Amino acid sequence: MLTKTETNVQPAKWDEMESASVSFFGMAWKKLRKNKGAMIGGSILLFFILTSVFAPVLTHYPVNEMRYDETLKPPSREHWLGTDEFGRDIYTRILYGGRVSLLMGLVAVSIAGSVGVFLGVIAGYYRRLDLYIMQLMDILLAFPSLLMAIAIVAVLGVGLTNAMIAVAISVIPSFVRVVRGSVLAVREKEYIESARALGVRDWKIIVRHILPNIASPIIVLATLQFGVSILSAAALSFLGLGAQPPNPEWGALVFVGKSFLSQAWWMTLYPGLAIMLVVLGFNLLGDGLRDALDPRIK
Template sequence: MIRLSKNKSALLGAAILLLFTIASVFAPLLATHPINEMNYGESLAGPSSSHFLGTDEFGRDLFSRILYGGRVSLLMGLVVVSIAGTVGVLLGVIAGYFRKIDIFIMQCVDVLLALPSLLLAIVIVAILGVGLTNAMIAVAIAVIPSFVRVVRGSVLSVRESEYVEAARALGVKNHKIIFKHILPNIASPIIILATLEFGSAILAAASLSFLGLGAQPPNPEWGALVYVGKSFLSQAWWMTVFPGLCIMLVVLGFNLLGDGLRDALDPRLKL
């Protein structure tokens, strides 16, 4: 924590994420208008004292919709990383510790890695159907290979350690070795990867919504807001710029924090 607190970039990333998290959690208190309240008399109105970030084509307050959109986007990132992390860590540990299953698991992972993650997510959504839930599942499946490769590599290096060999010699069962000796010693790369993938998951989910495959109107998700705003870019630039800026800042925050955690937790960088 001391090394992390001295990293200005990591602190900046943490501050950005804290700001957006607080804004999303307290969105009902901070929102100035109901998110679906239409006022055609104020449609495509620019930023003003009554509408801080302007309005959309239906006269809905963009500031309020972005606040609630942050809830959806951050929740999507959390769900994606939780699913991908759980499945990826499990498969990575099995592949790294049980060498007989390793080849089969890694061949499946290589097949998934043969496609770019966004393209893979699009294919999965095309199979499952359009929607917010299916978009989260698709992005999670696309992210799983990253966790499997990192965890497998870490397990391969730890399983040959002397304390693991000693535990085997004493007759300790495999599941106890995994949970007591291996997982605690590979927690650092998992935490770092989860932080970095959180931002990537939000970006991928927003990309699916932008393509019309994720959150559907009137759901105020950031990617969906950018998708709607692109049709009015020449008339109302704020409809695209402000939600796009939110996506950029949140992804930047996770990347900065992830880099800071890597510098703080990687033992090779402490020397």
């Protein structure tokens, strides 16, 4: 009879935990929907993601087709955002450039997040390794992120892949510091101490108890760093260290357009606006997520 009672208690506990988790994220979603800034940011990002994905449907000019009889044409009905020095349609190149820029941000944040979360958890949970990991992060943080990315590209070589790796490395310290601080706060909780006393293995404690409880700051940081990564990748391309012609990356488009600023202002203005709007969208969404996922904010 006792065994039957025990077997009935455990599912009930899991049901309560799942219900609490659903309730928390449901409340967070309600708070996020009420945040006008977050909704505006999300709408901006959704717009750019959809236009980048469906670029072949939304444009009728080949992205790299050169038409020398239509060079430096201003915005018109035929070319909504004008043409460049080779007669290529700027509108088309911006849509396809969104694929490159958003991919660079996604890859950079994915690499930085994976490595940063791993190192942050190790540093926060195993205090004997904390000093060594954080000293390395302090060294990386001593350099401005863009300057460090430039140095890494100088070592690895110019190119799109190396630029993504460089941006990822420059972002890793931010993840490590945030994750470490969150782990330090959670590891002293009573349920963690109880799990240790029961002999639960460290990796199970980390996966089942620590990571779910520090997910909120990681999500917020990843959202904010997405915009930072896109901006850094665009800066590298602008300096000629990232995407190379004829890749229609936004930073590279701004770089090319600056040589024709007095003749064809549209070559610089519209790619620059695309970068600004996407970064703004991620910042607005990140701020909204921070407010929605923080239980202390009512």
